[in-house]
Amino acid sequence: MSDDTADDPTDEVLDKVGERLRHIRTSRGATLADLAEATGISKSTLSRLESGQRRPSLELLLPIARAHRVPLDELVGAPPVGDPRIRPVPIRRNGMTVLPLTQQPGGLQAFKMIIPDRGEPDPRTHTGYEWLYVLSGRLRLILADHDVVLGPGEAAEFDTRLPHWFGPAGPEPVEILSLFGKQGEQIHMRTGRRA
Numbered sequence: 001m002s003d004d005t006a007d008d009p010t011d012e013v014l015d016k017v018g019e020r021l022r023h024i025r026t027s028r029g030a031t032l033a034d035l036a037e038a039t040g041i042s043k044s045t046l047s048r049l050e051s052g053q054r055r056p057s058l059e060l061l062l063p064i065a066r067a068h069r070v071p072l073d074e075l076v077g078a079p080p081v082g083d084p085r086i087r088p089v090p091i092r093r094n095g096m097t098v099l100p101l102t103q104q105p106g107g108l109q110a111f112k113m114i115i116p117d118r119g120e121p122d123p124r125t126h127t128g129y130e131w132l133y134v135l136s137g138r139l140r141l142i143l144a145d146h147d148v149v150l151g152p153g154e155a156a157e158f159d160t161r162l163p164h165w166f167g168p169a170g171p172e173p174v175e176i177l178s179l180f181g182k183q184g185e186q187i188h189m190r191t192g193r194r195a
Helices: 009-015 017-027 032-039 043-051 058-068 072-076
Strands: 091-093 096-100 109-115 129-136 139-143 146-150 155-159 164-168 174-180
Touching (some): 017 058, 017 072, 032 043, 043 058, 139 155, 146 155
Antiparallel strands (some): 096 109, 129 174
Protein backbone atom coordinates (compact mmCIF):
# COMPACT_ATOMS: atom_id res chain seq x y z
CA MET A 1 0.00 0.00 0.00
CA SER A 2 1.49 3.34 -1.07
CA ASP A 3 2.01 6.12 1.46
CA ASP A 4 2.16 8.75 -1.29
CA THR A 5 -0.32 11.55 -0.51
CA ALA A 6 0.78 13.88 -3.32
CA ASP A 7 -2.23 12.85 -5.40
CA ASP A 8 -4.67 13.11 -2.48
CA PRO A 9 -7.72 15.04 -3.78
CA THR A 10 -8.31 16.45 -0.28
CA ASP A 11 -4.93 18.22 -0.37
CA GLU A 12 -5.75 19.65 -3.79
CA VAL A 13 -9.07 21.04 -2.49
CA LEU A 14 -7.45 22.50 0.64
CA ASP A 15 -4.66 24.12 -1.42
CA LYS A 16 -7.26 26.19 -3.30
CA VAL A 17 -9.22 27.38 -0.24
CA GLY A 18 -6.98 30.41 0.41
CA GLU A 19 -7.49 31.66 -3.12
CA ARG A 20 -11.27 31.31 -2.75
CA LEU A 21 -11.26 33.08 0.63
CA ARG A 22 -9.41 36.08 -0.81
CA HIS A 23 -11.65 36.19 -3.89
CA ILE A 24 -14.88 36.09 -1.84
CA ARG A 25 -13.65 38.76 0.59
CA THR A 26 -12.32 41.17 -2.04
CA SER A 27 -15.28 40.72 -4.39
CA ARG A 28 -17.51 41.92 -1.54
CA GLY A 29 -15.36 44.93 -0.75
CA ALA A 30 -14.45 43.66 2.73
CA THR A 31 -11.01 44.21 4.24
CA LEU A 32 -9.12 41.76 6.43
CA ALA A 33 -9.95 44.08 9.35
CA ASP A 34 -13.70 43.89 8.50
CA LEU A 35 -13.54 40.10 8.38
CA ALA A 36 -11.47 39.87 11.57
CA GLU A 37 -14.08 41.96 13.39
CA ALA A 38 -16.95 39.86 12.04
CA THR A 39 -15.34 36.48 12.83
CA GLY A 40 -13.14 37.07 15.88
CA ILE A 41 -10.20 35.58 13.92
CA SER A 42 -7.04 37.71 13.88
CA LYS A 43 -6.06 39.57 10.71
CA SER A 44 -2.72 37.73 10.63
CA THR A 45 -4.45 34.32 10.75
CA LEU A 46 -6.87 35.38 8.00
CA SER A 47 -3.95 36.65 5.90
CA ARG A 48 -2.06 33.36 6.35
CA LEU A 49 -5.18 31.39 5.39
CA GLU A 50 -5.60 33.44 2.20
CA SER A 51 -1.93 33.11 1.24
CA GLY A 52 -1.91 29.35 1.87
CA GLN A 53 0.58 29.63 4.75
CA ARG A 54 -2.01 28.27 7.19
CA ARG A 55 -3.99 25.09 6.66
CA PRO A 56 -7.77 25.70 6.70
CA SER A 57 -9.73 23.98 9.45
CA LEU A 58 -13.43 23.69 10.17
CA GLU A 59 -12.88 25.83 13.27
CA LEU A 60 -11.66 28.71 11.05
CA LEU A 61 -13.87 28.16 8.00
CA LEU A 62 -17.23 28.07 9.83
CA PRO A 63 -17.03 31.64 11.22
CA ILE A 64 -15.77 32.91 7.86
CA ALA A 65 -18.68 31.24 6.04
CA ARG A 66 -21.10 32.77 8.58
CA ALA A 67 -19.56 36.24 8.18
CA HIS A 68 -19.83 36.09 4.39
CA ARG A 69 -23.23 34.39 4.69
CA VAL A 70 -22.21 31.68 2.26
CA PRO A 71 -22.42 27.90 2.54
CA LEU A 72 -19.23 26.20 3.67
CA ASP A 73 -19.23 24.40 0.30
CA GLU A 74 -18.50 27.71 -1.44
CA LEU A 75 -15.31 28.18 0.59
CA VAL A 76 -13.98 24.70 -0.18
CA GLY A 77 -14.95 24.67 -3.83
CA ALA A 78 -18.06 22.54 -4.09
CA PRO A 79 -20.01 23.17 -7.30
CA PRO A 80 -22.42 26.13 -6.98
CA VAL A 81 -26.04 25.32 -6.28
CA GLY A 82 -27.24 28.09 -8.58
CA ASP A 83 -30.10 29.26 -6.36
CA PRO A 84 -29.82 33.05 -5.93
CA ARG A 85 -32.74 33.36 -3.50
CA ILE A 86 -32.11 34.91 -0.11
CA ARG A 87 -33.84 33.33 2.84
CA PRO A 88 -33.77 36.12 5.42
CA VAL A 89 -34.18 35.31 9.09
CA PRO A 90 -36.26 37.96 10.90
CA ILE A 91 -34.54 39.81 13.73
CA ARG A 92 -36.53 41.62 16.44
CA ARG A 93 -34.93 44.93 17.46
CA ASN A 94 -36.59 47.54 19.68
CA GLY A 95 -40.03 46.23 18.69
CA MET A 96 -39.16 46.34 14.97
CA THR A 97 -38.94 43.31 12.70
CA VAL A 98 -35.83 43.53 10.53
CA LEU A 99 -35.10 41.17 7.64
CA PRO A 100 -31.52 41.37 6.26
CA LEU A 101 -31.68 41.17 2.45
CA THR A 102 -27.94 41.19 1.69
CA GLN A 103 -25.68 38.24 2.34
CA GLN A 104 -22.19 39.73 2.49
CA PRO A 105 -20.60 41.94 5.13
CA GLY A 106 -19.44 45.43 4.21
CA GLY A 107 -20.57 47.46 1.24
CA LEU A 108 -24.19 48.34 0.60
CA GLN A 109 -26.63 46.66 3.01
CA ALA A 110 -30.36 46.14 2.38
CA PHE A 111 -33.09 45.51 4.94
CA LYS A 112 -36.85 45.15 4.97
CA MET A 113 -38.28 46.64 8.17
CA ILE A 114 -41.69 46.53 9.79
CA ILE A 115 -41.81 49.37 12.29
CA PRO A 116 -44.54 49.69 14.93
CA ASP A 117 -45.26 52.87 16.88
CA ARG A 118 -41.92 53.97 18.33
CA GLY A 119 -43.15 56.70 20.64
CA GLU A 120 -41.54 60.12 20.69
CA PRO A 121 -38.95 60.83 17.98
CA ASP A 122 -35.35 60.55 19.17
CA PRO A 123 -33.12 61.82 16.30
CA ARG A 124 -29.64 60.28 16.05
CA THR A 125 -26.63 60.52 13.75
CA HIS A 126 -24.03 58.16 12.28
CA THR A 127 -21.73 58.23 9.28
CA GLY A 128 -23.07 56.90 6.00
CA TYR A 129 -25.86 57.45 3.52
CA GLU A 130 -29.34 55.95 3.73
CA TRP A 131 -32.18 55.29 1.31
CA LEU A 132 -35.73 54.49 2.47
CA TYR A 133 -38.61 53.18 0.32
CA VAL A 134 -42.12 52.83 1.74
CA LEU A 135 -43.83 49.52 0.90
CA SER A 136 -46.99 50.00 2.98
CA GLY A 137 -48.28 52.37 5.64
CA ARG A 138 -47.11 55.93 6.17
CA LEU A 139 -43.57 56.81 7.23
CA ARG A 140 -42.70 59.90 9.25
CA LEU A 141 -39.13 61.05 8.59
CA ILE A 142 -37.51 63.74 10.69
CA LEU A 143 -34.29 64.94 9.07
CA ALA A 144 -32.59 67.95 10.66
CA ASP A 145 -35.24 70.72 10.33
CA HIS A 146 -37.52 68.72 8.00
CA ASP A 147 -40.53 66.70 9.20
CA VAL A 148 -42.12 64.83 6.26
CA VAL A 149 -44.58 61.98 5.74
CA LEU A 150 -44.06 59.48 2.92
CA GLY A 151 -46.65 57.05 1.57
CA PRO A 152 -46.36 53.75 -0.32
CA GLY A 153 -44.11 54.06 -3.35
CA GLU A 154 -42.30 57.14 -2.06
CA ALA A 155 -38.59 57.19 -1.26
CA ALA A 156 -36.12 59.39 0.57
CA GLU A 157 -32.33 59.53 0.67
CA PHE A 158 -30.10 61.41 3.07
CA ASP A 159 -26.71 61.79 4.67
CA THR A 160 -26.98 60.06 8.06
CA ARG A 161 -24.60 62.55 9.67
CA LEU A 162 -27.70 64.78 9.87
CA PRO A 163 -29.91 64.15 12.93
CA HIS A 164 -32.67 61.80 11.73
CA TRP A 165 -35.47 59.56 12.97
CA PHE A 166 -38.14 57.56 11.17
CA GLY A 167 -41.19 55.60 12.21
CA PRO A 168 -44.91 55.27 11.51
CA ALA A 169 -46.82 58.50 10.87
CA GLY A 170 -49.77 57.12 12.86
CA PRO A 171 -50.76 54.19 15.07
CA GLU A 172 -50.40 51.62 12.25
CA PRO A 173 -47.01 49.97 11.52
CA VAL A 174 -45.08 51.00 8.41
CA GLU A 175 -43.18 48.59 6.15
CA ILE A 176 -40.07 49.90 4.39
CA LEU A 177 -36.96 48.90 2.48
CA SER A 178 -33.77 50.46 3.83
CA LEU A 179 -30.43 50.62 2.00
CA PHE A 180 -27.31 52.11 3.47
CA GLY A 181 -23.61 52.21 2.83
CA LYS A 182 -20.98 50.36 4.81
CA GLN A 183 -20.47 53.18 7.27
CA GLY A 184 -24.20 53.24 8.02
CA GLU A 185 -23.74 50.05 10.05
CA GLN A 186 -22.05 51.96 12.84
CA ILE A 187 -23.86 52.48 16.13
CA HIS A 188 -26.27 55.41 16.34
CA MET A 189 -25.13 58.26 18.57
CA ARG A 190 -27.63 60.48 20.38
CA THR A 191 -27.70 64.08 19.14
CA GLY A 192 -29.02 65.63 22.32
CA ARG A 193 -28.87 65.07 26.04
CA ARG A 194 -31.70 63.37 27.85
CA ALA A 195 -33.11 65.04 30.90
